[in-house]
Amino acid sequence: MLRAMVFHNFVHFEDKHLLNFREGNGATYFIGASSTGKTAVLELIRRCMCSTLNSSLTNRFNEEEHGYVFCQFARDGTEKNVILGIIVEGEGNKQSMEEIEGGGEENKSELLPGGGKEDDMRNDDTSEDVEEDSEKKDERKERKGDVKFHKIVIYHSSDGILRIRSTLFFHRKEKNIDSSQDVEVGDDIGLHIDKIEEQLFKDKSDANEFVKKVLKAIKKEQPNKVSYDHHQNMWDQISEQFVGILSMRGPGTFQWTKSNTILEENKEYNYNAASEQAEVITKLLDADEVDKDKEREIFNALTYPDVFEFRKVSEGKIVVEKSGGRVFPLLKTSLGIVEAKQFALLISHKAFRTICLEEPERGMHPQMIERMKTILHRECDRKTVIVVTHSPAFIDSVSIERSYLFTRKKQVSSRSVCGVNNIKRTQFGKLMKVSEIEELKKIFFATKVLLVEGMSDKIVIQAIFGHILENCTDKEKMKNINSYQIIVLDGCLRIKPIQDLCKDINLPFAAVLDRDTCIEVDGRGCVDAIHKKYYKYTEEQPINIFLGEPFKTLSDKLQKEENLFIWKDGDIEDFLLSERDKRDKILEILDLGDKKSKPRKEMKRSIKDKLKIGISQEQSSKLGEHLNEYEEVSRLCEFLSK
Structure with missing residues (x-):
């Protein structure tokens, strides 16, 4: 399951940010105003964890600089962690060919784990040489205007050797993505995995130095053009334990009364389409990987005192039966009940160890949200669950300890620079009652x-x-x-x-x-004291006299320097x-x-x-x-x- 992540120079985030998911039970909450990067961070997690590629590359804040994201995962049944990441090369940081190719044959053995030979390395983990025809080779060449990025996996193999393996990709100007070769960089970076984790996932560490070392080692190794099956297998294993639910962003998310699709002749089509679109429910409703007893317990706790039963009927269509015997199609089920069912299925899934949920409370009654918060605290001891929410109902004296606040730090031209803070490290953690x-x-x-x-x-x-x-x-x-x-x-x-x-x-x-915030008046109605920071008060005078020009001077100063009106x-x-x-x-x-x-x-x-x-x-x-x-x-x- 996900334990930590670090990222730099992506989307709204100019600086390095470290998020830790290790401490205690309960979900981790991403909160803050709209358009502050919460969903963007979920997308970075997804791109790190999923073995499949997107059709596009996440934008960098500054295209001249490297962008990176690394996620640290705890593997089931072992104390060893796995680190998955993506490094996007900056346009202004490309190394010269002499720097990339420097070192010659004498450096080859240093790049292999333990100083081993290249042939030994290729035999490990069933790796094999890649044979390519001339057309395939051309597809894998860098072209002018391409953005180069690397998917990285760092782990200990079964023989205890540190593996750092990378696949190079090209994001073409046409917006499609082509892959190139896999490489292994091994010990050339000169760090044990514990040191790598310390350099990446400590507050004051310099992850940029690690990124530069890895890029330099990758570029030296690229001529080898070797492929490592275990690299992909490791990524697949992590990917199988991850699920993310993102908000719908396509057209047709909501019904409206002007639509022709709500006419009587389209009724059956709409009922079937609703079931098809509820893919989480249709895929997991009868899945063996779901703990049925736990799922029922969670769902019934959310919907109490009502009881709902979801079931599949002909051709995969889903219907819902409410206590009392009334049966209706999924399309007629309230959004809050559908979200509750989806939530229960995901949380009770046996394989999912990292779950990212964006606004799972949509359409829910406030009492259901309170219950969901309790369930998240109780059921997350063996899972990492991240919830993006705009609902204050999730935040209390317990959950606030595990919440990250997303904010706009400054404006650069027409772009917002965003930041992330662990709330318990802000001033709020010090003054909160x-x-x-x-x-x-x-x-x-x-x-x-x-x-x-x-x-x-x-x-x-x-x-x-x-x-x-x-x-x-x-x-x-x-x-x-x-x-x-x-x-x-x-x-x-x-x-x-x-x-x-x-x-x-x-x-x-x-x-x-x-007014008494800054001005004290004695029993005689005279100004007794004024906060020295704001006004130099030298002579005693009745308050009604002071409220003329002297008060205007004080008021203007308070408004200008402290954003304070009295x-x-x-x-x-x-x-x-x-x-x-x-x-x-x-x-x-x-x-x-x-x-x-x-x-x-x-x-x-x-x-x-x-x-x-x-x-x-x-x-x-x-x-x-x-x-x-x-x-x-x-x-x-x-x-x-x-």
């Missing part, structure tokens, strides 16, 4: 966040946002406002670590906090009561009309209590419309638009 996970985990699925102190702040700001989105004609302003995910901090003391987390994972953020009048309740001529309307909207004549302190307390229990959608709409007239709202919107 179990009680806060439900709110804070939203950060990992956001493209931009707005941090607020409490739920009352969130309710009021949501009302403001709602009015803007319903009435604003400025498309850019609407787009900007709509991109914010509001996160409740539960007090201003959390702002610094959350800001650090956002910086750590390259997530754009802004914060809206109470309410001018105090906290969120002070803001709502800040304009006397609009105060009564606020109280009416919140059903607090009887508090109009009460002291300001009591009004404030009543508003606080009301917001704590929440307001209706109608109240939110009215509140947003009314607050749109406030000067402070204009200042807030200007801040958020920057």
Whole structure:
């Protein structure tokens, strides 16, 4: 099963990234905003593990440099690992023919494991010379514009000798792929497999040096043109233990009411087509490799209290029977139930040791997702299961320890540079409390966040946002406002670590906090202290005087340097009561009309209590419309638009 992977210079990933799948039970989760490379990493795993070739090559971030991916696998019944990988040669790093051919005959024995002779090596593992006709030879020659890449396998053979074997391929300009010869490079790189693993799968190791050594050794050996059957056999063994389920990306994924295919005369065709397309279910439903008892247990746990039975009828068509005796075709079965059946079959398959699932929760009820999370934690002790998800439901105090966060690090021209972080190594791992996970985990699925102190702040700001989105004609302003995910901090003391987390994972953020975050006022109503980092305060003055030009200077500095907005009048309740001529309307909207004549302190307390229990959608709409007239709202919107 897959234990670790390392990759560099592929798709969105400019730098080296190391992912470890060894620690503890449970699935590993890939989370993050859309288009941050989660599926691309699954595709790299698949290309490493599968013995068959794709019709195209995964794009490199920088075509001038080498790209590589290596996956480390634990083999059943042995302590020895196998490393499978792909190296794509960079256009700007091609070695000269003199460098490739340098060394002559005296170097030949150094390239063979243990310094053995070439004939001995060819006899090992039933390898044989390849005889090619002239037409075949021409197909295997490098042409101008080709991209050269190598599929690598590193392992210990039965006699204990380290084998490093490679097959060269050419990605042609016509986008097809041709294979060339197999080679063995052996001990020329001068490393034991333990050292190779250390160089590839340690955080601070330099995998580039290993890649350069392997490429140099491969190029020296290419004239031998030997073929090794065991190379392919090893790849096949690993491939048989791997399965990946990727999201459907072709046309016709969803039905729509305008389609002619839903007419009555096409009904039988659609029923049969649905069964054909559900290939995971049709192939595994009656397969001997599936543990039937375990599969039934998992599936029934997901769908409880309902019971569904999938079975094949004439010509491979699948029907589903629900408890109570009702039978219906697969096409009429809800997506969540189909996904649950597919999931149960894959997890209970006896041969699959590495399983990659992309959004397996599609169409599922939230309660089913919670159950799936529990099953993944329980059933993954002897499997490596990787789940790509956009569902926060999978993330809790247990699974977050095994989650990788994918983020956009920076923009290069029109391209995003993405990165991957193990969440427990980010600032989140340091500040996380179990009680806060439900709110804070939203950060990992956001493209931009707005941090607020409490739920009352969130309710009021949501009302403001709602009015803007319903009435604003400025498309850019609407787009900007709509991109914010509001996160409740539960007090201003959390702002610094959350800001650090956002910086750590390259997530754009802004914060809206109470005035006392930076300004302290004494019992006389005078400014007592101001955070020295933001403002040099030298003389005592009443707060109402300070809220003129001095406050503007401080506010501008906070917004520019810290992405921080502070309410001018105090906290969120002070803001709502800040304009006397609009105060009564606020109280009416919140059903607090009887508090109009009460002291300001009591009004404030009543508003606080009301917001704590929440307001209706109608109240939110009215509140947003009314607050749109406030000067402070204009200042807030200007801040958020920057």
